[in-house]
Amino acid sequence: MTQPLAPGSVIGILGGGQLGRMLATAAAELGFDAHIFDPESDCPAGRAAARVWSAPWDDDGAIQAFAGKCDVITFEWENVPASAIDAAESRAPVRPGRKSLELTQDRLVEKSFIREAGCQTVDFAEVNSLADLENAVARIGRPSILKTRRFGYDGKGQAVVKAGSGLAEAWASIGGQPAILEAFAPFQRELSVVAARTVNGDLKTFPLAENQHSGGILRVSTAPAQASAGLEADALKIAEAIGNGLEHVGVFAVELFDVGGQLIVNEIAPRVHNSGHWTMDACACGQFEQHIRAVAGWPLGNTAPHSACEMTNLIGEDVSPWLDLASEPDVCLHLYGKRDTRPGRKMGHINRLFPLER
Amino acid sequence: MTQPLAPGSVIGILGGGQLGRMLATAAAELGFDAHIFDPESDCPAGRAAARVWSAPWDDDGAIQAFAGKCDVITFEWENVPASAIDAAESRAPVRPGRKSLELTQDRLVEKSFIREAGCQTVDFAEVNSLADLENAVARIGRPSILKTRRFGYDGKGQAVVKAGSGLAEAWASIGGQPAILEAFAPFQRELSVVAARTVNGDLKTFPLAENQHSGGILRVSTAPAQASAGLEADALKIAEAIGNGLEHVGVFAVELFDVGGQLIVNEIAPRVHNSGHWTMDACACGQFEQHIRAVAGWPLGNTAPHSACEMTNLIGEDVSPWLDLASEPDVCLHLYGKRDTRPGRKMGHINRLFPLER
Structure with missing residues (x-):
């Protein structure tokens, strides 16, 4: 589908938080109906939309039923599970597409993509073990930031490695998950x-x-x-x-x-x-x-x-x-x-x- | 209730057209839930609100049920029947109140109120019969406008009385309803x-x-x-x-x-x-x-x-x-x-x- 969607079409939104709510309101202003999918039926976006569909993220059938009523589907949240995107895509176009999600859900993949796109990033290293972290800190120096590769937001899943910080503690604090160590940027x-x-x-x-x-x-x-x-x-x-x-x-x-x-x-x-x-x-x-x-x-x-x-x-x-x-x-x-x-x-x-x- | 309503309160809106829709969207932006009452469940406002209640205007029980969930009730349309306002008021404050409706639902009452408030209006006369219309035109002159006292909007229920217009036709064209004849204002x-x-x-x-x-x-x-x-x-x-x-x-x-x-x-x-x-x-x-x-x-x-x-x-x-x-x-x-x-x-x-x- 490359034709513009006519007013009256249904915009599906995966995720019913504040971003979904403000998207739903904007959709209504342009004459669209917004349908919200969220595990919580009383979510903020659902209360400003034409319809809310509520089921767990892993209920592919529910997502397909939702998507079957939508003319296009978008999301308010980049950590929508891949299986949910698969289920939605089987019924309606999902925009942005899979590439935008795959290249930004994982910090290591994201940083590598940014460099390949010709943009600058801070220095970074992959960290899958305490030994990796020790090597990475030896190369990148302190202060630096250890971040889980996935599911971090608003500062969660992060540990600052300062002068004197114990690396074992930093590694434990992020739960020993696949991670990335990033140099501190001396930004203004x-x-x-x-x-x-x-x-x-x-x-x-x-x-x-x-x-x-x-x-x-x-x-x-x-x-x-x-x-x-x-x-x-x-x-x-x-x-x-x-x-x-x-x-x-x-x-x-x-x-x-x-x-x-x-x-x-x-x-x-x-x-x-x-x-x-x-x-x-x-x-x-x-x-x-x-x-x-x-x-x-x-x-x-x-x-x-x-x-x-x-x-x-x-x-x-x-x-x-x-x-x-x-x-x-x-x-x-x-x-x-x-x-x-x-x-x-x-x-x-x-x-x-x-x-x-x- | 004179305390400001806290965010999360429910604003009830009688009428689900475009004005109700834009009110619902504005309510959502301020953190309120909007509930819409309209005989048409698929009304424009209902598709941008937390909930839509659908029943005929004369279903007092349905209006009371709706109003029972609302912290305040307003309307998008001044011709809401008085019985609906009564039913709503039994459960929640209605704003604006009855006086705003009573003084504006009837053009003759409205014009009289405007003058009593110290503001200028065009000359006008009450018309309840063809004889009234003949007398009114004799006094006010032509061109003038015959309007039904109630339920007119967007030019409906009106007839222009020009030089040569037949008064019986004008009277018939508005269905012989209680009316008002208004002078034409020579406005810029x-x-x-x-x-x-x-x-x-x-x-x-x-x-x-x-x-x-x-x-x-x-x-x-x-x-x-x-x-x-x-x-x-x-x-x-x-x-x-x-x-x-x-x-x-x-x-x-x-x-x-x-x-x-x-x-x-x-x-x-x-x-x-x-x-x-x-x-x-x-x-x-x-x-x-x-x-x-x-x-x-x-x-x-x-x-x-x-x-x-x-x-x-x-x-x-x-x-x-x-x-x-x-x-x-x-x-x-x-x-x-x-x-x-x-x-x-x-x-x-x-x-x-x-x-x-x-």
């Missing part, structure tokens, strides 16, 4: 570029965002980041190399380190991304609409911002002063409909708008 | 002000929009309208007089005639309004979010636009070139998820954004 700041690519290979980027993390979780994104035209052009080249290399369809994000004006790729998210939430209120077409456009085979929307924005995540109890936040005149408040507030859980975000410096 | 342009009022009586207006109708249906709204500070201040005064008079809670719109710089009130819509659709993409807080904030007992959002906007309704086959519209860079496309395209049916709208002249 963390940036990200959110891009979208169509079925036909058209690609557009939003302006660079500057990101502040804490405890492994994104806290604040400021966009458009202060950046020279040259740096924006470098980011576009990186997005093109990666988007084309993945044959990606939809939105993806590339996390970058700015090391003295050189952009080093940290990681790829083959989906809408927290550092793109600012686009919802600062651009005519935000990242969620952009993703729906791309997977529906539509042309991409305008990525030029009309406002500058500071996005702040509301994590855990950060959401408690929701009434005060709702009272601030230049704040756009987004809450995700999660039933319980838990430490470290993303409950919402705020977009604080500013006039754009032209 | 049609404007509207969309306002919101909170439980506490706080009121904010969006800037004036200039509206172009055709065939009794709104086609284009341009906002902010060219207007002096004095005219904007007059519009605010009118909105305050009407909002306070209705003891309204939520968004409402006042349609105005600009007659040589004097604002004459044409009619009141006690709900979100088509001429406020431009705010969705041109303001940090659009009219749908504003309405949800007001009925939830939250403070009002910022009504200052960051962009200028031209809103164009997509009526009937206007929606056919959706792919071309989606390709225009400064167009925000909104489609309503209606299954069938029919002449005169509102299928969607586009908001074309421009830099704001400051």
